[in-house]
Amino acid sequence: MADIERYEPRIREILSAPGVDLSTISAKRVRKQLVEMDDSLTAEFVREHKEEFDQLISNVYEEVSAGQANGDDAKGKRRSRDEEDDYANGGGEEGEEEVEYERPVKAKKAKKGGLTDEEVARQLDSEINGRQRSSRASSTSARGRGRGGKRGGRRGAKSSATVNSDGETVDDDGEGVKKKRRGGGFQKEYMLSEPLMAVTDVDKLSRPQTVKKLWDYIRSNNLQNPDNRKEIICDDKFRALFNVDKIDMFAMNKQLGRHLREPEPEA
């Protein structure tokens, strides 16, 4: 039986460190920090004893958060909405705790200014009215899911709404969803820079279409690093585009903006 208890001070240190937001910290992150802090501790060991670590982290979390709540009523209040639902739900008392108390995106939103009266009112209003937006946002990560690769729920399964080859947003039936999203937005076309034109073979595209074209090009030219598929090995055209030999896929999207410019207004 490994002596996991001896890591308690470390865990306490992590959880009570200045700048640590208990509403966003996760057991996973604590474990990671633990490994980083303690050279004698390996990731493998932590993985092997994950449950024990999680149990310990949870205990320390309870203590630390209780301590902070005493001295900081505001933070106590902040827990009230979301965390009552999941964290305190199973936890709070003894017994099986929901160790994965992470709510990163929610926390991000909260960080933007916390829950003001206005926001609370809006949330309540949304819940009452059962707006589509609120139902999505309230579950997991609103942005995360909307943005992420699981549109429609399955990898590779094309979404219920996609951008077709004309840059038009369509749903599964091929019907336009312009009722909801007319014009502009993703359908807005930009003039492409010369290097970007060289890759896409067109001079005007919407942003999503541009990204799509880039990925077509990447795949057809095998530019993905086989060891790290998030990394793109630049060929001449890409090098001209990004001025680097390799680029992270996220950075690529970021850099893309530099190659898109507003179309000149038509006469």
Add this chain to the structure above:
DNA sequence: TGCGTCTGACATTCCGTACT
């Protein structure tokens, strides 16, 4: 009514976790 704020939408791949 206008302004400010917030959310959802789209493309992409990979990692970690939960579940079977």
Add this chain to the structure above:
DNA sequence: AGTACGGAATGTCAGACGCA
């Protein structure tokens, strides 16, 4: 072990909503 899926980053705009 294999499968399924959420979440991660990036950009921008439309639409919904609250408030003054």
